[in-house]
Amino acid sequence: MRIIIMGPPGVGKGTEAELLVKHYQIPHISTGNIFRELFTHEDSEIGKIAKSYIDRGELVPDDITNQIVCQRLSESDVQKGFLFDGYPRNIEQAKALDRFLEEKNWKLDAVINLTAKTDLIIRRLSGRRVCEHCGAVYHVENKKPKIDGICNQCGGKLIQREDDLEKTVKRRLRIYTEQTKPVVGYYEQSGSIIHVDGGRSINDTHHDIMKVLGE
Ligand code: AMP
Numbered sequence: 001m002r003i004i005i006m007g008p009p010g011v012g013k014g015t016e017a018e019l020l021v022k023h024y025q026i027p028h029i030s031t032g033n034i035f036r037e038l039f040t041h042e043d044s045e046i047g048k049i050a051k052s053y054i055d056r057g058e059l060v061p062d063d064i065t066n067q068i069v070c071q072r073l074s075e076s077d078v079q080k081g082f083l084f085d086g087y088p089r090n091i092e093q094a095k096a097l098d099r100f101l102e103e104k105n106w107k108l109d110a111v112i113n114l115t116a117k118t119d120l121i122i123r124r125l126s127g128r129r130v131c132e133h134c135g136a137v138y139h140v141e142n143k144k145p146k147i148d149g150i151c152n153q154c155g156g157k158l159i160q161r162e163d164d165l166e167k168t169v170k171r172r173l174r175i176y177t178e179q180t181k182p183v184v185g186y187y188e189q190s191g192s193i194i195h196v197d198g199g200r201s202i203n204d205t206h207h208d209i210m211k212v213l214g215e
Helices: 013-024 031-041 045-056 062-072 076-080 091-104 118-126 166-189 202-213
Strands: 002-006 028-030 082-085 110-115 128-131 137-139 193-197
Touching (some): 002 013, 013 110, 013 202, 045 062, 045 166, 062 091, 091 166, 110 202, 118 128, 118 166, 166 193
Parallel strands (some): 002 110, 028 082, 110 193
């Protein structure tokens, strides 16, 4: 299964992606997670450059992002399929992905576009907390950890991402509208996109996605 999950920041892409990769037993390729991994755990030059863009809520330049994706697609685990979360984020990246897939003679099985109202997205993002160690995602209202401020999975400390601060969230939403929304149109033209309401509970949204994927 080769899937892309799209939608504005905070719509629940990461959470729904986790459920889908578990179901299909495929790797979860989140470009945001790859960048965060590079600057948190590795002393990487690309990581440092990426961080400067991420902290401002801007997109990391396409050449860096596409290079990272191309490298990831050359690893052996993607042979069985993959799920992209947060990529492609503009038309240039969508075209680059088309080229990578064409080289391998692979086709996408589904592009899922999650939608939600802006006020809900802002509420979700400002309440989001992540484990500074393993990156697991929580929410102060609807996905609380068992112990306040501590990750259930690894015991790491839960923090608020720099780019989830309100001012940065607004910039991310503007960039989404200007650059990422056109990618929805790009996949609409090829007829491969499925729109799912991401404004409901995690399980309801998952149920709808599974219904349209038909498995
Ligand atoms: P995410 O975790 O997907 O919300 O991504 C967090 C941040 O990482 C974004 O706001 C961007 O700064 C950067 N990022 C993630 N994926 C991409 C991408 N495909 N292209 C450019 N920047 C990206």
